[in-house]
Amino acid sequence: MNEILAGLLWYNLFLMASDMTLINPSETNAFLARLAGIVGAAHLLTDPADLAPSLTDWRGRYTGKALGLARPGNTAEVQAIVRECLAAGVPMTPQGGNTGLCGGATPDASGQALIIQFSRLNRIRSIDAVNHALVAEAGCTLAQIQSAAEAAGQFFPLSLASEGSCQIGGNLSTNAGGVQVLRYGTARDLALGLEAVLPNGELWEGLKALRKNNTGYDLRHLLIGAEGTLGLITAAVLKLFPLPKSRVACWLGLTSPAAAIALLERTQAAFDAQLTAFELICPLSLSLVRQHFSHRAQIARIPHAPWHVLCEFSSSDEESALRERVERFLAAALENGIENGVTQEIILAQTNAQRQNLWGLRENISEAQKKEGVSIKHDIALPISRIAEFLERIPPLLAQAFPGIRHIAFGHLGDGNLHFNLSMPEAEANRRLQTRQPEANRIVHDLVHELGGSISAEHGLGQLKRDEIRRYKSPAELAAMSAIKQALDPEGLMNPGKVL
Numbered sequence: 001m002n003e004i005l006a007g008l009l010w011y012n013l014f015l016m017a018s019d020m021t022l023i024n025p026s027e028t029n030a031f032l033a034r035l036a037g038i039v040g041a042a043h044l045l046t047d048p049a050d051l052a053p054s055l056t057d058w059r060g061r062y063t064g065k066a067l068g069l070a071r072p073g074n075t076a077e078v079q080a081i082v083r084e085c086l087a088a089g090v091p092m093t094p095q096g097g098n099t100g101l102c103g104g105a106t107p108d109a110s111g112q113a114l115i116i117q118f119s120r121l122n123r124i125r126s127i128d129a130v131n132h133a134l135v136a137e138a139g140c141t142l143a144q145i146q147s148a149a150e151a152a153g154q155f156f157p158l159s160l161a162s163e164g165s166c167q168i169g170g171n172l173s174t175n176a177g178g179v180q181v182l183r184y185g186t187a188r189d190l191a192l193g194l195e196a197v198l199p200n201g202e203l204w205e206g207l208k209a210l211r212k213n214n215t216g217y218d219l220r221h222l223l224i225g226a227e228g229t230l231g232l233i234t235a236a237v238l239k240l241f242p243l244p245k246s247r248v249a250c251w252l253g254l255t256s257p258a259a260a261i262a263l264l265e266r267t268q269a270a271f272d273a274q275l276t277a278f279e280l281i282c283p284l285s286l287s288l289v290r291q292h293f294s295h296r297a298q299i300a301r302i303p304h305a306p307w308h309v310l311c312e313f314s315s316s317d318e319e320s321a322l323r324e325r326v327e328r329f330l331a332a333a334l335e336n337g338i339e340n341g342v343t344q345e346i347i348l349a350q351t352n353a354q355r356q357n358l359w360g361l362r363e364n365i366s367e368a369q370k371k372e373g374v375s376i377k378h379d380i381a382l383p384i385s386r387i388a389e390f391l392e393r394i395p396p397l398l399a400q401a402f403p404g405i406r407h408i409a410f411g412h413l414g415d416g417n418l419h420f421n422l423s424m425p426e427a428e429a430n431r432r433l434q435t436r437q438p439e440a441n442r443i444v445h446d447l448v449h450e451l452g453g454s455i456s457a458e459h460g461l462g463q464l465k466r467d468e469i470r471r472y473k474s475p476a477e478l479a480a481m482s483a484i485k486q487a488l489d490p491e492g493l494m495n496p497g498k499v500l
Contacts, residue, residue: 028067031088035070035114038080043071043120054095054115055107059370059377062103062463065111066093073120075195075203075234081116082232083201090114091493094228096170097141099162101377102462104174104227104498113496118169121234124148132240133192133209138169138233145238154240157184157276161363169233175225177458179362182414183276183314184241186458188224193237196223199230199489209237222484227460228495230488246319247276248326249312249355251347252333253305258388259341260309260413263333266340267311270329274313274322278414279362280387281308285408288368289361302361305343309413310362312355323348365410366419373430375408375423376437380448381457384416390451391418397443398422402433417457420444441468461499 036044045051046068056063067090072078085092091113095105107113118139125135129152136145142163149156160166160178170176172194176187184190193208196219206220223231254260257280264278286308302308315322330346349355369375382390391409398405404424411418422440424430433440445455449472456465470478485492485500 027088031084031090032068034084035068035081038077038084039070039072043073045069045071051115054098054117057101057103057106058099059101059374061374062106064093064107064109064113066107066113066115067111069095069115069117071117071120075121075197078116078121078197078232078234079201079203081114082197082199085114085493086199086201086491089491089493091496092116092228092232093495094118094169094173094232096139096167096173097162097165099166100170100174100462101379101459102456102464104460104462104495105170106463108497116232118167118234121169125235127152127154127240128209129154129240131209132242134238134240135207135209135235136168136238137235138167138172140168142166142168142171149240150243152240153243155243156190156238156240158187158190161366168236168238172224172233172236173227174460175458177412177415177417179277179279179312179359179412181412181417182278183273188221190239191220191224191236192239194220194223194233195235196231196233199491199494204231207235207237225460227462227498229485229499230494232494242316244314245316246322247312247314247352247355248319248323249310249349249358250326250330251302251358252309252311252330253303253343253345254307254309255305255341255343256307256388257391257413260307261384261388262341263309264384264413266333267329271313271325274315275311275414276314277310277312278412279310280409280411280413280418281310281362281365282407282409283307284406285365285368285410286361288372288408289364292368292371293360293364301347303345310358312359362410365408369408369421369423373423373427374434375421375430376433376440378418378420378422378441378444378448378455379457379459380418380420380444380453380455382416382418382448382451382453384413386451386453387413387416387418390447390453394420394444394447397447398440401439401443402436404429405433416453445472463498466497466499 051066051069054069070081072081093107093113093115095115095117098105121137121139123137127134134149146156157180158178159180171187172191194206196204198204260280267275313326333340333342349358405422408421409418424433448455461469
């Protein structure tokens with residue numbers, strides 16, 4: 001019965017999306033004229049050349065079409081746009097910095113959708129240093145929020161490689177993670193309240209800066225991670241922390257993922273919350289960074305090793321005190337290097353510039369892969385205790401199906417999130433591999449599911465995993481998700497074709 005209910009709800013939503021028809025040219029012109037009256041003619045784009053950058057995702061995997069692109073300048077304009085789209089039956093594709101990896105901000109190929117781009121909603125509305133909270137509009141870049149917090153003597157910990165261009169609305173819509181989840185949690189954990197335009201055009205004013213607010217269903221958590229399918233986030237109250245006085249980073253070579261996990265346990269026991277990041281990096285990913293970013297002088301200092309770990313510590317203590325503690329801990333790790341799985345000299349950054357160089361190696365892995373060519377990407381989460389087993393069992397399974405395949409594994413070991421990407425060394429072999437992506441996904445995702453993991457950790461589902469997720473979610477869960485979508489967005493106009 002549950003399977004039948006889930007199927008019916010799914011089918012109804014599919015019909016809802018597929019039955020939408022293009023409005024005729026005169027209606028289109030009238031609709032666009034009304035939008036221009038809302039946002040101003042300069043902020044309504046319809047020319048194909050102007051639209052082109054927003055029609056393709058960052059990876060270049062998905063390219064769609066759109067009726068136009070509107071750039072609202074405030075929440076009232078977002079409301080007015082949603083109401084016009086609702087009246088005309090025009091689907092909406094919200095878009096922030098367009099840095100997503102699953103096609104969640106790319107319209108479909110029908111050309112019916114309006115892209116709503118949030119870059120003009122870029123104001124820091126307020127900072128409450130005493131309450132450790134900041135109110136930012138959805139179009140603020142992550143770097144902008146970090147800078148505003150720091151100027152107030154505060155710290156906003158969400159940190160991504162794309163932080164100079166990604167926007168907080170998109171970060172919240174995908175529940176972004178980043179490198180400091182180990183200490184501070186995901187975007188969901190960092191949002192105290194939201195302001196959002198709901199699918200009916202009504203405004204939910206939920207900008208409460210409270211740590212405790214137990215007054216019924218938490219709409220905030222429903223919208224975070226929904227990828228714009230249940231409403232459009234226009235602003236958020238973000239949780240701030242005291243600005244660390246010191247930050248120390250180090251790079252270690254290790255014999256295996258199991259050794260890295262053992263080191264993680266020892267490091268957490270010794271430093272607790274002062275350990276803010278713990279990244280696992282395979283040698284092939286580092287080789288690609290060496291190949292495509294050879295100008296980085298720091299690369300020459302990284303020794304070869306079977307596996308690598310980059311970890312960072314932060315503290316309210318003076319840097320000299322933190323550094324001394326880290327040095328003592330690392331000296332003990334080196335003293336029994338073979339027993340601990342530590343294989344090489346440990347690199348301890350001596351200056352902030354050196355620390356940033358080490359992070360540059362980690363943060364350029366995705367860009368190096370993009371330069372190398374297309375890869376099959378997996379953003380998976382596993383219990384930390386099962387990561388070594390996954391990395392031991394998956395290579396022979398893939399090699400049997402795809403002889404010569406290479407895999408790049410890196411990511412946030414401290415919170416169990418691996419980026420596991422597949423490609424072939426030669427272009428033609430790699431092209432053939434891409435045509436067999438469903439088969440590769442099945443091998444990886446089935447093992448992830450068997451080990452109690454998730455096929456999406458921090459990138460969301462978007463278009464990429466919309467159908468794949470149905471294999472791993474129960475009928476009851478799918479039915480509940482479909483019912484929520486139907487209740488909030490009965491016309492199916494909010495980012496159709498994503499998540500569900």
